[in-house]
Amino acid sequence: MGIRIRGRRLMRNSNILQVSEVKSIDEQLGDLPKGLSFFDPILRHEAKEAIEAGGEVYVYRSTEGHKNGLFIYDGYEATGTIFTKSREAFDHFYSLKPSSYIFSEYEVAENPKEDWNIWQLDVDKAPLNHRFKHHVSIESDVGELERFMAASQPETNRQWVKVALRNGDKCFVVRIANRIVSIAWMTIVGGVARSHGLYVEPQFRRMGIMSDNLQARIIYLKSRHVHTLINEIPGSNIASAGHAANAGEKIVGKIFLYASPDTKSL
Numbered sequence: 658m659g660i661r662i663r664g665r666r667l668m669r670n671s672n673i674l675q676v677s678e679v680k681s682i683d684e685q686l687g688d689l690p691k692g693l694s695f696f697d698p699i700l701r702h703e704a705k706e707a708i709e710a711g712g713e714v715y716v717y718r719s720t721e722g723h724k725n726g727l728f729i730y731d732g733y734e735a736t737g738t739i740f741t742k743s744r745e746a747f748d749h750f751y752s753l754k755p756s757s758y759i760f761s762e763y764e765v766a767e768n769p770k771e772d773w774n775i776w777q778l779d780v781d782k783a784p785l786n787h788r789f790k791h792h793v794s795i796e797s798d799v800g801e802l803e804r805f806m807a808a809s810q811p812e813t814n815r816q817w818v819k820v821a822l823r824n825g826d827k828c829f830v831v832r833i834a835n836r837i838v839s840i841a842w843m844t845i846v847g848g849v850a851r852s853h854g855l856y857v858e859p860q861f862r863r864m865g866i867m868s869d870n871l872q873a874r875i876i877y878l879k880s881r882h883v884h885t886l887i888n889e890i891p892g893s894n895i896a897s898a899g900h901a902a903n904a905g906e907k908i909v910g911k912i913f914l915y916a917s918p919d920t921k922s923l
């Protein structure tokens with residue numbers, strides 16, 4: 658794939674700022690500075706998957722030319738994440754996509770938002786004395802996973818499933834009567850893993866299924882010498898937070914979910 662950059666020059670306070678849309682991660686994104694986000698280790702991976710699934714990736718540069726913001730956006734889901742410590746970068750990306758859900762660790766007190774916690778598990782310290790009640794397996798059947806995701810998490814971009822599997826993401830499932838009833842996705846980059854998309858069919862909740870699913874992920878992570886597992890949970894999700902706390906995860910940070918205003922109200 659060729660390198661394509663679409664640049665946009667903005668005049669603010671007589672300074673020229675540069676925003677570029679990234680079309681090819683390998684050839685064009687270059688190095689990202691450390692400290693953009695808690696999620697630094699997985700940013701390239703997330704950006705690559707987003708582009709391959711039809712999403713958009715933008716880089717923001719300061720007046721000195723330093724990359725100080727990254728925006729990953731999925732138009733199908735109308736959801737994106739702004740990774741930055743710069744208010745200017747945040748404001749630019751926030752207004753770029755109206756009527757959207759926008760995650761960011763950057764806190765803007767005046768914008769309406771929901772608090773999410775970042776939970777972390779020290780994989781090396783996780784005990785291995787769990788007694789499984791359900792069989793957990795790693796599933797790679799694209800069609801079956803697409804169907805399950807479409808039914809259980811219809812907001813997910815359907816293209817993403819095959820992109821994720823192709824990029825090495827793992828999907829841990831529990832079946833009952835040979836039907837998937839529980840799912841948990843896991844991205845692994847170096848020594849860090851991120852779980853997301855945790856789901857158990859309502860009639861099978863509180864039976865220890867996600868505990869078994871998590872334990873299977875822990876065993877897998879230990880075998881791959883991955884030390885840290887992270888996942889984000891809305892502050893209001895009692896069940897998921899209970900599950901994380903029960904498993905020994907700790908809150909290590911915060912991320913906010915904003916709803917960007919409709920175009921009409923901008």
Ligand SMILES: CC(C)(COP(=O)(O)OP(=O)(O)OC[C@H]1O[C@@H](n2cnc3c(N)ncnc32)[C@H](O)[C@@H]1OP(=O)(O)O)[C@@H](O)C(=O)NCCC(=O)NCCS
Binds near residue numbers: 854890903
């Ligand atoms: C969160 C969820 C995945 C938990 O799955 P589960 O299989 O029901 O969880 P488990 O049975 O393994 O529960 C393990 C522990 O988590 C905690 N827990 C689970 N559900 C809970 C609830 N509704 N309220 C409080 N604590 C809860 C308990 O400590 C529980 O242990 P216990 O039953 O011995 O008390 C499930 O409720 C779900 O799919 N919810 C909807 C989707 C969702 O919210 N996903 C997470 C997005 S961040």
